[in-house]
Amino acid sequence: MSVHMREQVAKAALLGLERGRPELPAASGALAAAVAGISSSEVEARWLDAAALACMHAHAGRLPPTGKPLAAPCPAETRPLCGRGARNYLSTMLSGRFEVALPGWIVDLDAAGLRVPEVQVPGLLSLACKNRKAAAAARRCCGEVGRWIALQHPEWRALEAAEGDDAWTDGNINDRAEWLKARRARDPAAGLRALQDVWAGEGSREKATLLNSLKVGLSIADEEFLEAALDDKRKEVRQPAAKLLGMLAESRLVQRMRERLKPLLQVDKRGKLAVTLPTALDKAAERDGIESSSRIKGLGDKASWLMQMVACIPPAEWCAAGAAPAAILKSADKTEWAYALRLGWSIAAGIHGDARWVTALLEKPASFSGFDVVGKMLQCLPQPERESALVKLGEFEHINLYTWSEQVPAAWSESFTLTAAKLLHAELTKWDRVRWSINRLPRMGACMNAAALEKVARLLDPTGFNVPEAAAAAHELLELLRFRSEAHDAIKEKP
Amino acid sequence: MSWSVEQVMALAPDAQVAGDGRKLASPGKWPSRGCTDAALWGECQGSGKNPYQVRIDLQGPAFKCSCPSRKFPCKHSMALFLMYAEAGDKFPKGEPPPWVEEWLQGRAKRAEKAAQPKAEVVDKAAQEKRAARREDRVTAGIARLKLQLADIMRRGLNAIRSEGYGYWDRTAAALVDAQAPGLARMVHELAGAVAAENWHERLLDGVARIHLAVRAFENIETLPPGMQADVRAQIGWNTPREEVLQQPPVSDIWQVLGQSLKHEDKLRVQRTWLRGEKTGRMALSLHFAAGQQPLDVSLVPGTVLSGELCFYPGAYPLRAMFRQRDTESAELPALPTGRTATQATGEYAAALSALPWIEQFPVLLADAIPACDNGAWRVQTADECWLPAAASFDGWKLLAFSRGGPVTLFGEWDGRALAPLSASARGEFVRLA
Numbered sequence: 001m002s003v004h005m006r007e008q009v010a011k012a013a014l015l016g017l018e019r020g021r022p023e024l025p026a027a028s029g030a031l032a033a034a035v036a037g038i039s040s041s042e043v044e045a046r047w048l049d050a051a052a053l054a055c056m057h058a059h060a061g062r063l064p065p066t067g068k069p070l071a072a073p074c075p076a077e078t079r080p081l082c083g084r085g086a087r088n089y090l091s092t093m094l095s096g097r098f099e100v101a102l103p104g105w106i107v108d109l110d111a112a113g114l115r116v117p118e119v120q121v122p123g124l125l126s127l128a129c130k131n132r133k134a135a136a137a138a139r140r141c142c143g144e145v146g147r148w149i150a151l152q153h154p155e156w157r158a159l160e161a162a163e164g165d166d167a168w169t170d171g172n173i174n175d176r177a178e179w180l181k182a183r184r185a186r187d188p189a190a191g192l193r194a195l196q197d198v199w200a201g202e203g204s205r206e207k208a209t210l211l212n213s214l215k216v217g218l219s220i221a222d223e224e225f226l227e228a229a230l231d232d233k234r235k236e237v238r239q240p241a242a243k244l245l246g247m248l249a250e251s252r253l254v255q256r257m258r259e260r261l262k263p264l265l266q267v268d269k270r271g272k273l274a275v276t277l278p279t280a281l282d283k284a285a286e287r288d289g290i291e292s293s294s295r296i297k298g299l300g301d302k303a304s305w306l307m308q309m310v311a312c313i314p315p316a317e318w319c320a321a322g323a324a325p326a327a328i329l330k331s332a333d334k335t336e337w338a339y340a341l342r343l344g345w346s347i348a349a350g351i352h353g354d355a356r357w358v359t360a361l362l363e364k365p366a367s368f369s370g371f372d373v374v375g376k377m378l379q380c381l382p383q384p385e386r387e388s389a390l391v392k393l394g395e396f397e398h399i400n401l402y403t404w405s406e407q408v409p410a411a412w413s414e415s416f417t418l419t420a421a422k423l424l425h426a427e428l429t430k431w432d433r434v435r436w437s438i439n440r441l442p443r444m445g446a447c448m449n450a451a452a453l454e455k456v457a458r459l460l461d462p463t464g465f466n467v468p469e470a471a472a473a474a475h476e477l478l479e480l481l482r483f484r485s486e487a488h489d490a491i492k493e494k495p
Numbered sequence: 496m497s498w499s500v501e502q503v504m505a506l507a508p509d510a511q512v513a514g515d516g517r518k519l520a521s522p523g524k525w526p527s528r529g530c531t532d533a534a535l536w537g538e539c540q541g542s543g544k545n546p547y548q549v550r551i552d553l554q555g556p557a558f559k560c561s562c563p564s565r566k567f568p569c570k571h572s573m574a575l576f577l578m579y580a581e582a583g584d585k586f587p588k589g590e591p592p593p594w595v596e597e598w599l600q601g602r603a604k605r606a607e608k609a610a611q612p613k614a615e616v617v618d619k620a621a622q623e624k625r626a627a628r629r630e631d632r633v634t635a636g637i638a639r640l641k642l643q644l645a646d647i648m649r650r651g652l653n654a655i656r657s658e659g660y661g662y663w664d665r666t667a668a669a670l671v672d673a674q675a676p677g678l679a680r681m682v683h684e685l686a687g688a689v690a691a692e693n694w695h696e697r698l699l700d701g702v703a704r705i706h707l708a709v710r711a712f713e714n715i716e717t718l719p720p721g722m723q724a725d726v727r728a729q730i731g732w733n734t735p736r737e738e739v740l741q742q743p744p745v746s747d748i749w750q751v752l753g754q755s756l757k758h759e760d761k762l763r764v765q766r767t768w769l770r771g772e773k774t775g776r777m778a779l780s781l782h783f784a785a786g787q788q789p790l791d792v793s794l795v796p797g798t799v800l801s802g803e804l805c806f807y808p809g810a811y812p813l814r815a816m817f818r819q820r821d822t823e824s825a826e827l828p829a830l831p832t833g834r835t836a837t838q839a840t841g842e843y844a845a846a847l848s849a850l851p852w853i854e855q856f857p858v859l860l861a862d863a864i865p866a867c868d869n870g871a872w873r874v875q876t877a878d879e880c881w882l883p884a885a886a887s888f889d890g891w892k893l894l895a896f897s898r899g900g901p902v903t904l905f906g907e908w909d910g911r912a913l914a915p916l917s918a919s920a921r922g923e924f925v926r927l928a
Binding site: 009010013014015016017018042044045047048049052053054055058059060061062063064065066067068069070071072073074083085087088089093095096097107117118119121122146148149153302314318400462475478479483486489 | 500501504513514517518520521522523526577580581582585644645646648649650651653654656696698699700703704705706710745756768824837841842844847848851864866867868878879881882883891894895896898899900910923924925
C-alpha cells in the first residue's frame with residue numbers, strides 16, 4: 001500500500017497544504033515504521049519527510065515489467081563477412097567522405113559474395129533508400145540481418161516491401177510504379193493483369209505513370225491493352241500508350257505508320273530517297289500520337305509530322321532494298337528535309353536499339369538538337385563503342401564532359417579515363433568556364449578507372465594549375481581515385 | 496592494440512572536427528608522415544606557410560599539434576589517426592624526427608614526475624579560514640532553501656509550476672552564490688522536469704531528493720563517515736585530489752566498459768565506467784570540460800588497462816581516480832558476464848539504500864535482447880523482464896548487432912530508463928553512445 005501513500009503525498013503536494021492541512025496518510029510495512037519515525041514539528045517539514053521516504057521507497061521498489069521477446073531472431077547468414085580493411089573503408093564512406101564511391105564499391109563487394117558487419121547495416125540501409133541504383137547490391141551485402149531489420153523500420157521497410165503486395169495496394173504512386181516494374185521484370189503477363197484489374201479506377205495522372213512501368217518486359221502481348229488506351233479521353237494517357245506501341249515493331253500502330261509513310265518516303269537500293277511532306281493530319285494519325293503542331297525549333301508542322309512517323313519505324317527497314325545506313329543518310333542530307341529525317345531516325349534508332357544506325361548517325365553529330373535523343377542512342381551501344389562515340393561527340397563539344405558519367409555510369413576503360421582526364425585538364429585550366437560544374441567532378445571520379453591512377457595523376461598534377469580552386473579540385477579527384485583503388489583492393493583481403 | 500576507423504571517429508570532440516578530419520585524411524595533403532609501433536607523426540599543409548606538425552602517442556592515446564585550434568584532438572590529429580586506422584599497413588614506418596622524439600621524451604618525463612608525490616607548501620591558516628567561510632555560506636543557503644521547500648509544499652507544485660523555468664533558475668542561482676553547486680544542479684534539473692509528461696511525479700521526486708539532502712546536512716554529525724562524505728559531495732563540496740589519493744588504492748586490470756557524454760550548459764561531463772577484472776568492482780571516472788576545453792580521450796571503451804584506482808570516500812563508492820596506471824592498453828573483446836533485469840534493478844535498490852542520490856547506476860545485462868515496440872526501445876533479459884531504454888536512444892545499431900538474439904549490454908540506469916553505452920557478442924565489442 002506504500003505506492004498508495006506516495007500518491008496521497010503527491011496529491012497533497014500538487015494542491016498545496018494551505019488548502020487544508022490533512023494529517024499524513026497511513027503507510028504500511030517497512031515504510032510505516034519509517035514514517036512513524038518522522039520527528040519534524042512543522043507540518044510542511046513532516047510532509048516533505050514523508051515525500052522523501054515514500055518517493056525513495058517507490059523508486060527502490062520499482063520492478064521491471066515482464067513480457068515475451070517481441071520479434072523472432074534473425075535467420076543465420078549464408079554470406080561470409082568482409083574483412084577488417086573493407087569494414088574500415090566502408091566506415092569512411094558511410095561517414096560521408098568519398099560517399100560517391102560507395103555505390104560502385106558495394107556492387108564490387110556484392111560480386112565478391114561478401115556481407116558487411118551487423119553494425120554497419122543501418123548506415124548502409126539508409127543509403128540504399130537514397131540511392132536506388134545500388135539498393136539491390138546493398139541489400140544483399142546487408143545479409144539476412146539487413147532484411148530482418150528493414151522489415152522492422154518505418155523507412156527501410158520500403159526496400160523489402162517492393163516485393164510484397166502492400167506497396168501495390170497501399171503505396172503512393174511512386175511505390176506502385178516501382179512495384180509494377182518489379183512485377184513486370186519477373187512476370188510481364190502478371191504485371192499487365194495487375195494493372196488491368198485497377199485500370200478503370202485510376203486517375204489519368206496515375207494511369208500515365210503506371211503505363212511507363214510497362215516499358216519493363218514490354219511485348220506484343222501488351223498491344224490490346226495499349227490500343228484501348230489510345231482511345232482514352234485524356235491526352236496524358238494516350239501519349240505514353242502511343243509511345244509504348246511505337247516501341248513494338250510488330251504493333252498495329254507501327255504498321256499504320258508504315259502505311260502512312262509508304263507514299264511519303266521511299267528508299268532505293270543505292271540509298272536514294274524520294275521524300276514528300278504529308279499535307280494533312282487525319283484523326284487516326286492524331287490517335288496514334290502524332291502531335292499536330294511542331295514543338296521543335298527549326299522544324300515546321302508538316303516536317304515534324306514526317307519526323308514523328310519516321311521515329312516509330314525500326315530504321316533497319318529502310319535498308320530493305322539493300323542500301324546501308326550511311327548511304328541513306330548521305331542522300332538524305334542532300335534533301336530539304338535532312339534535319340527532320342535525321343532526327344526521326346535518331347529517335348527510332350534509340351527506341352529500337354539499332355547500333356548500326358546509331359553509329360552511322362553519330363558519324364556526323366553536328367545536327368543534333370536534343371540531348372535526350374543522343375543519350376538514348378548511346379545507350380544502344382556496347383560500352384567500348386559508347387565510350388568512343390562520346391569521345392567523338394566531346395570533340396564537337398556537343399556533349400558536355402561532365403555528363404559522361406551519366407552516359408557511362410560505371411567502370412570506365414583506361415583509355416576513356418585518360419581521354420576524360422586530358423579534357424578535364426583543359427577545362428580546369430580555363431577555370432572560369434568550369435566553375436559551375438565543378439561539383440560534378442566526384443561523379444566522374446567515381447566512374448574513372450581507378451587502376452589508371454598513376455597516369456591520371458600525371459595528367460592532372462595539381463601543382464600544374466595556377467588557380468588554387470582548380471588545383472584543389474584536381475587534388476580531390478586524385479584522392480578519390482586513390483581511395484577507390486585502395487578500398488577495392490581491401491575487398492579481396494582475407495577477413 | 497589496433498585501432499579501427501570507428502574507434503578513432505569516437506575520439507572527435509564534435510561533428511565539425513570529425514568531418515574536417517575526414518577531409519584531411521588523405522596522404523596527398525601530408526608532405527611527410529611516419530610511424531613506429533608506439534607513435535605517429537606527420538606534417539599537414541595548412542593555410543599558413545609552415546605545415547602543422549602533428550604527433551600522436553598511441554599509448555594513451557595523446558595528441559599534439561602545432562595548429563592554433565582549441566579543439567582537442569584537432570582536425571589534423573584526427574586526420575592523421577584516421578589514415579593510420581584505415582590502412583595502418585600503408586603508413587610509412589620510420590624513426591621519429593627530433594620534434595616528435597622531444598615530445599615523446601617530454602611526455603615520459605612528465606609521467607614520471609606525476610608519479611612522484613608532490614611536496615606543496617600550503618598556507619594552512621588561510622585555507623582553514625576559507626573553508627570556514629564557505630561552511631557558513633552553505634549553511635545559510637541551505638536554511639533559505641529549507642524555507643523555500645516549505646513554501647513549495649504550502650503553495651503546491653501546481654502553483655510553482657505555473658511560475659515557469661525562471662523559478663527554478665533563480666533558486667539554482669542563489670545556491671550557486673551560496674557555494675552549494677551540487678544542490679544548485681539538482682534544483683536546475685527540476686526546470687527540465689516541469690516540461691516532462693509525468694511532471695508532477697518527477698517534480699515531487701526531485702523536491703523529495705533535495706529535501707533529503709537538506710535534512711541529511713542538518714543531521715550530518717549523526718551519520719557514519721562514508722555517508723557524511725556523500726552528503727557533502729551532493730551539496731557541492733569537492734573532495735580534494737590529495738584526499739582521494741590517500742584512500743587505499745585498488746589495484747586491478749580495469750575494463751573500460753562504456754562512456755557517456757552529457758552537455759550541461761557550457762560544461763561537458765564525460766562519464767567513463769570501469770570494472771576491475773579481478774575484484775569485479777565498478778568505478779566511475781568523471782571528466783569535466785568547460786567551453787572549448789578538451790575531453791579526456793585516454794580511456795577508450797572496449798579496452799583494458801591495469802592500474803591503481805583510489806575511490807572517493809562514500810557509503811557506496813563509485814567515483815574514482817587513477818593513482819597510477821599503465822599507459823599500454825589492450826583490446827577488450829567481450830563485456831564481462833552480466834545480470835538479469837531483475838537482478839540489476841535489485842542491485843540498484845541496494846545501492847539507493849546506501850546512497851539515495853545516485854543518478855546513474857552502471858548496469859551490466861546478460862543475454863539482453865533489444866526490441867523496438869512502436870518506436871520505444873526496450874531490452875529484455877532471460878528472466879522475461881525488460882528495461883525501457885531512454886527516449887533519446889537510437890536502437891537500430893544495437894538491434895542489427897544483436898541479430899534479435901542475446902548480447903551482453905552495458906548501460907546507465909537512472910531508475911526509469913536505461914541508456915545503453917556498449918554491447919558485445921560473438922567476440923566483438925561495439926560502442927553505442
